[in-house]
């Protein structure tokens with residue numbers, strides 16, 4: 594996975610956050626630690642990344658975010 598951001602607080606690798614009802618594929622990706630599921634309640638200014646230490650932050654590049662989500666769900 595290219596260009597995955599690191600946590601601005603601790604420097605751990607970012608994991609994309611998925612909102613909404615997870616599909617079976619999303620559940621599987623979450624079980625493997627490739628994405629994090631944050632449920633159906635989407636905050637007004639949702640964070641898009643989280644890390645191993647549960648910090649969250651907003652994406653500054655939506656293309657990087659969607660590429661990371663695609664890669665996580667397609668096991669690239």
Ligand SMILES: [Zn+2]
Nearest residue numbers: 600603644648
């Ligand atoms: Zn962190």
